[in-house]
Amino acid sequence: MTAVLPGEAGMRLARQPAVGVRELGVRRGDREILREVSFDVPAGSWVCVIGPNGAGKTTLMHAVAGLVPFEGAVMLSGKRLDAYRRRERARLVALVPQQPVIPQAMSVDGYVLLGRTPHLGLLGAEGREDVIAVRTVLERLELGWATERRLDTLSGGELQRVVLARALAQDAPLLLLDEPTTGLDLGHQIDVLELIDELRREDGLSVLSTMHDLTLAGRFADRFALLSQGRLVAEGTRSEVLDAATIAEHFGAGVRIIGDGEIGWAVVPVSQRREPRP
Amino acid sequence: MSRMTRSVVIGVGVLAVSAIVGVLVGPVHIAPGDALRWFVSFGHLPSGMSEQDAAILSNLRLPRVVVAGLVGASLSASGAAYQGVFRNPLADPYLLGAAAGAGLGATIAVAFGPETAFAVTVPFAAFVGAIVGVGLAYLLGRSSLGGRSATSLVLGGIAVASFLTALQTFIQQQRAETLRQVYSWILGRLGTSGWDDVRIALPSVLVALTTLWTVRRLLDVIEVGDLEAESLGLNVARLRMIVVIAASLATAAAVSVAGLIGFVGIIVPHTVRILSGASYRSVLPLSMLFGASFLILTDVVARTAVAPAEIPIGVLTALVGAPFFVFALRRGARVT
Numbered sequence: 113m114t115a116v117l118p119g120e121a122g123m124r125l126a127r128q129p130a131v132g133v134r135e136l137g138v139r140r141g142d143r144e145i146l147r148e149v150s151f152d153v154p155a156g157s158w159v160c161v162i163g164p165n166g167a168g169k170t171t172l173m174h175a176v177a178g179l180v181p182f183e184g185a186v187m188l189s190g191k192r193l194d195a196y197r198r199r200e201r202a203r204l205v206a207l208v209p210q211q212p213v214i215p216q217a218m219s220v221d222g223y224v225l226l227g228r229t230p231h232l233g234l235l236g237a238e239g240r241e242d243v244i245a246v247r248t249v250l251e252r253l254e255l256g257w258a259t260e261r262r263l264d265t266l267s268g269g270e271l272q273r274v275v276l277a278r279a280l281a282q283d284a285p286l287l288l289l290d291e292p293t294t295g296l297d298l299g300h301q302i303d304v305l306e307l308i309d310e311l312r313r314e315d316g317l318s319v320l321s322t323m324h325d326l327t328l329a330g331r332f333a334d335r336f337a338l339l340s341q342g343r344l345v346a347e348g349t350r351s352e353v354l355d356a357a358t359i360a361e362h363f364g365a366g367v368r369i370i371g372d373g374e375i376g377w378a379v380v381p382v383s384q385r386r387e388p389r390p
Numbered sequence: 391m392s393r394m395t396r397s398v399v400i401g402v403g404v405l406a407v408s409a410i411v412g413v414l415v416g417p418v419h420i421a422p423g424d425a426l427r428w429f430v431s432f433g434h435l436p437s438g439m440s441e442q443d444a445a446i447l448s449n450l451r452l453p454r455v456v457v458a459g460l461v462g463a464s465l466s467a468s469g470a471a472y473q474g475v476f477r478n479p480l481a482d483p484y485l486l487g488a489a490a491g492a493g494l495g496a497t498i499a500v501a502f503g504p505e506t507a508f509a510v511t512v513p514f515a516a517f518v519g520a521i522v523g524v525g526l527a528y529l530l531g532r533s534s535l536g537g538r539s540a541t542s543l544v545l546g547g548i549a550v551a552s553f554l555t556a557l558q559t560f561i562q563q564q565r566a567e568t569l570r571q572v573y574s575w576i577l578g579r580l581g582t583s584g585w586d587d588v589r590i591a592l593p594s595v596l597v598a599l600t601t602l603w604t605v606r607r608l609l610d611v612i613e614v615g616d617l618e619a620e621s622l623g624l625n626v627a628r629l630r631m632i633v634v635i636a637a638s639l640a641t642a643a644a645v646s647v648a649g650l651i652g653f654v655g656i657i658v659p660h661t662v663r664i665l666s667g668a669s670y671r672s673v674l675p676l677s678m679l680f681g682a683s684f685l686i687l688t689d690v691v692a693r694t695a696v697a698p699a700e701i702p703i704g705v706l707t708a709l710v711g712a713p714f715f716v717f718a719l720r721r722g723a724r725v726t
Contacts, residue, residue, distance in 0.1 A: 177621050202623030213615035217668035222610065229611050230623035237607065282622070 130155045130286050130318035131176060132187035138171050138180055145171045146182070149344045151337050153286070158312060158319040160333035162326060162353075164363050167339040169322040170210055173290045176320060177207045188286070202230035206279035210290040210322075216264035220255065220274055221246055223263060227281030249277045253307065269300035276304070280311065287312070289321035293328070301325070305332050326367075326379040330354055338362060354379065397666040401679030405459070408683035412455035415690050417697055418446055449584065457583040458689045459682035460595050461648045462658075464640035466681025469655020470662075470673050471602050471637040474609035475630050476528070479718050480544045482655035483520075483641040487550035489652070491523025492516035492638075492645035494558045501565040509590050516642035517594070519554070524638055526550045580648055580689050580703050587647040598640035602674055605633060609670035651685075651704045653711020658684055660718050 129152040138146040146168045153159045161169045175182045178193050178201050186193040188204055196204065206227070215223070227249075228242040250256050253273045258266065266274065272292070279287060292308065293301040309332055312319050323329040329336070336353040338346040340362040346353045359367050359379065370378045414422055420443050427436040428444055435444050465483055472481035472488075483489045495515035503511040524547075531546030608629055611619045616626045644651070658681040659673055666672045685703070688710075692703045 174617070179617055179620050198620075198625060199623035202621065205621075207618070207621040209618060209621075213613075213618060215613035215668070217663070218610070218613060219667065219669075222667075222669050223614075226611050226614060226622060229608075232607075 128155065128190045129153055129187070130157075130189065131320060132190075133172075133176065133184075134187065135184035136172070136175060136186065137183035138168070138175055139183075144342055146175070146339075146342045148184070149337075149339070149342075150184075151344060151347045153318050153320050154335075155318055156312070156316050157334040158309070158321065158332060159335045159337060160329045161320065161322045161337045161339060162324075162329055163339035166341075168342045169339055170290055172339065173207065173288050173320070173322060177201075177205050177288055179207075199230045202282065202284070204284050205286045205288060206282035206284040207288045208275055208279045208290065208292055210294060212275045214263050214271065216262065218263050219259070220261050220263065220266070221250065221259045223274060224250060224277045224281050227278040227283075230282060245283065246281055249280045253277050253280075268295050269297075269303070272296060272300070272304055273307075276308070285317060287317050287319045287321075289319060291322055291324065293323070293325065301328060308332075326354060326359070327377070330377050330379065350377070393666060394672040397662075397672060397676055398679070401676050401683075405679050405683045405686075408686040409455050409459065412458065412686040412690055413447065413451045415694060416446070416451060418443065420447065453585045453588055454580060454583040454689065455686055457587045457591065457647055458580055458685045460588070460591050461580075461644040461651065462654060462681040462683070462685025462688075463599065463678040464591075464595050464644040464681075465651065465654035466658035466677040466684070467599055467602050467674060468637035468640045468644075470659035470670070470677040471609070471633050472524070472655070473659060474612060474670050474673075475633040475637075476543055477612065477615075478543050479660070480656070480715070481547075482653065483637070483644075484650070484652035484655065485544050485551070485715075486547040487523035487527040487554060488520040488638055488641045489523070489645055489650050490551035490554040490558070491519035491521070491526075492642045493519070493650055494523075494554045494561075495519025495642070496646055497558045497561055501561050509586070513590055513594060513643060513646040516646045517639055520638035520642040520645070521635065523547075523550055523554055524634055528634075581693070581700055583647065591643040591647045594639050594643035598636045598643065599678060601632065601636040602640070603678075605629060606670045606674040609633070609674070649704065651707050653707050653715065654681060654685060656718055657707070657711050657714045660714065 131153040133149055133151050136146055136149040137144070149168075149172065151159070161172055163169055171180060174180045176186050176193075178186075178196075178198075188196065188201070193201065224246045225238060225242065228238055228245060231242065232238060247256075247259075250259060253276065255270070255273055255277060258270065258274070263271065263274065272295075276292070287308070289308065293304055296304065305328060308319060308321075311317060319333075321329075321333070323333075330350050333350075335349055336347070337344055338353050338358065345362060346358055354369065356367050356369050359365065366382045368380050368382055370380060410422075414420065414425060424436065424439045424443065425447060428439060428447055435441060468488070469482045472483065472486055473479055493516070495518050496512045498519075499511040499515035500508065503515075527543065527547035527550045529546075530549060531543035608624060611622055611624050612626065612629065614622075619626050659677045662673050662676040662680055666676055685707075688706050689703055692701045692706050695701055
């Protein structure tokens with residue numbers, strides 16, 4: 113379903129990063145939310161932004177989506193973010209927010225159709241191809257049965273997939289996922305993450321996400337950017353960023369990392385105050 | 391046939407029937423056959439019809455039905471548009487202070503302006519007043535009452551409406567010689583509607599409703615909130631401005647020719663949502679169609695229920711509208 117423009121395909125071949133964050137700074141009033149953050153999202157990769165509460169993760173996602181004013185630069189497919197027009201930008205970046213606003217009475221297909229907004233003329237109505245794009249995305253996320261359901265009749269897991277479907281309907285090569293597994297039980301968390309991973313591999317999407325669960329983040333993402341108090345304190349692969357000492361320092365939590373063994377990689381919390389209960 | 395196409399066909403049908411009822415019902419009985427023959431002869435007097443009957447049709451009934459239709463369509467579409475753009479099920483030209491602002495503007499124009507230019511000054515002053523009213527309500531509801539909730543905007547609107555209405559009363563008192571003129575107009579002027587009113591309202595209504603109809607799809611995008619709508623490539627601030635201006639223009643046109651008629655902007659869009667779903671792609675056009683029909687039929691009731699006297703149409707819409715407002719409040723409370 114993803115129609116990649118020849119120009120963008122060419123850029124990808126040239127191995128240009130999907131996103132280049134350069135000396136990014138965001139202020140809100142007197143407060144400095146982000147300061148001098150620089151990292152890349154290589155094309156086709158999954159980069160996960162981690163960090164304690166209030167580190168500036170969501171603000172970073174909003175800055176890359178062009179939704180908050182910032183200093184420095186965000187490069188998108190090699191071009192400055194502010195050089196794109198609003199609708200062009202929305203055709204390149206799709207955001208799944210942490211707490212999406214759900215218009216309760218809207219139907220599932222009506223909601224997913226909103227993802228086609230940047231592809232329509234300002235006054236244009238949706239055409240056949242938009243309807244087909246919506247149907248294709250819904251089928252692919254196994255939501256075909258829910259097309260005409262109202263959003264307020266869906267469960268949390270179904271709703272999360274519907275929001276993801278709207279982002280995919282945008283047909284953008286970059287997917288921003290702000291805590292895509294919030295409020296989901298373990299089974300649904302893994303379902304959603306595996307789905308994202310599959311979509312990324314099949315369509316060549318680049319993914320920039322935030323995640324709280326370090327174990328799940330470590331299993332799915334290729335690279336990690338650790339934010340703490342608005343600064344980037346570590347960036348790289350799992351073994352470069354996710355070690356017990358770094359996590360203890362920035363999250364204030366004692367953990368042990370279980371390496372690749374039979375049960376796979378995991379971050380396990382250990383109590384700092386008392387011995388584990390028998 | 392899709393649900394929407396079916397609803398539009400029904401809406402056009404209902405409007406046609408309402409218009410026919412509106413033209414035929416009145417103290418003087420005119421046979422439907424005569425009315426039809428008069429209508430298809432384009433103003434020439436058909437045989438067997440008295441000149442007086444023809445005059446009733448052409449100078450009283452028909453313009454009154456057209457004005458009622460324009461006013462109903464404008465108030466309903468404005469209500470739906472305000473509801474969309476403020477994401478607030480309780481928004482309505484009347485409750486937002488738009489109508490009161492338009493009323494104040496029009497009163498100033500009547501009290502201080504030259505009578506010969508009323509056709510221009512009244513709608514223009516009403517438009518300016520409507521924009522000021524909504525703007526104040528929006529700012530108040532957002533800042534002072536510290537809320538993004540549906541009720542804070544309406545509370546702001548009520549405060550603004552009370553203030554502007556007080557100003558309007560003050561001006562009326564100061565300019566006693568125009569008191570009667572203004573007063574009869576406030577009560578709702580459908581009783582004296584003529585082709586002049588159609589001429590005053592039609593240009594604004596056409597511009598405003600065409601604009602709203604054009605952006606109806608984008609009102610669905612705003613439903614997901616400003617941030618997400620921006621992420622979908624929408625310029626939310628600009629759209630909000632366009633919609634508020636268009637809806638206020640429609641409100642001002644309606645108030646200029648018909649005075650203050652409340653709750654139409656709540657009753658009609660909410661009924662339409664129940665019938666055809668929540669998407670503004672259908673809510674907006676259907677609000678126009680059913681709004682026109684609703685006011686035409688309400689006017690028929692207003693002029694026949696206690697004939698030969700007339701009930702002010704605003705009294706009737708409030709009788710239906712106030713309970714409906716409670717209904718919308720309960721629906722809205724569940725959403726927010």
